[in-house]
């Protein structure tokens with residue numbers, strides 16, 4: 001029997017791009033083709049404001065843009081749990097929270113109090129898709145650059161990496177200039193849990209990044225077809241990313 005999986009992408013989404021959405025599609029295709037997993041949902045979890053990364057705009061705006069982008073998406077949902085915490089939360093805790101909540105909810109057959117915020121990101125027809133006996137695994141969906149950041153001294157605790165890869169698992173999308181097999185080979189922890197790391201090769205190379213989108217916006221260059229139209233309208237409406245009085249459609 002296939003294991004039910006939710007793919008969770010945690011990041012800045014500053015702003016959300018079409019590549020963020022595409023990551024979910026190619027990851028789901030890949031996992032289904034492998035035959036071992038049943039991807040029952042996708043979750044986008046934008047980082048808390050306190051993460052404080054350069055140029056990070058408020059979570060309110062980032063959440064609103066994601067909501068707009070997902071209006072026509074029938075399987076990827078927004079989770080605002082991380083963004084609404086008191087402060088920044090480690091990725092390990094985010095994965096654990098989502099996995100615990102969904103499994104408790106499934107076991108209880110609706111009889112526990114799941115708060116509104118958590119109900120929002122759960123897949124539709126979750127009981128039908130999983131029944132009560134099949135535990136859902138929440139896997140971290142990320143790009144190769146995020147995996148590479150595991151090697152930045154002091155950024156990730158070893159026990160967090162071990163829990164993320166060992167208890168959840170990674171689905172990693174290739175990115176230009178990152179040699180994933182070599183990076184994994186050089187890490188004892190990643191090699192130990194190799195079976196839990198799925199590398200998804202994006203053969204249709206696409207180097208859209210939020211950094212490039214912000215740069216284009218600052219320079220009044222068009223970002224159409226790189227981010228969803230509704231997100232462009234929102235950026236225009238609130239003059240975000242230095243896009244005042246510019247033509248970005």
Ligand SMILES: Nc1ncnc2c1ncn2[C@@H]1O[C@H](COP(=O)(O)OP(=O)(O)OP(=O)(O)O)[C@@H](O)[C@H]1O
Nearest residue numbers: 011012013019142143146173206207208209210211
């Ligand atoms: N073009 C891409 N290819 C593969 N993964 C990507 C791509 N763009 C973003 N991602 C992944 O999406 C997740 C969310 O990333 P984040 O919002 O930090 O995106 P980003 O576009 O890399 O941001 P920034 O450019 O601001 O650093 C991360 O795991 C990141 O690796």
Ligand SMILES: NC(=O)c1ccc[n+]([C@@H]2O[C@H](COP(=O)(O)O)[C@@H](O)[C@H]2O)c1
Nearest residue numbers: 010011012047090091092149155156157
């Ligand atoms: N120790 C950790 O759990 C840890 C460390 C660094 C980044 N992250 C997460 O990685 C994501 C992407 O961050 P960057 O955009 O800075 O690469 C963010 O969601 C951030 O919260 C987690």
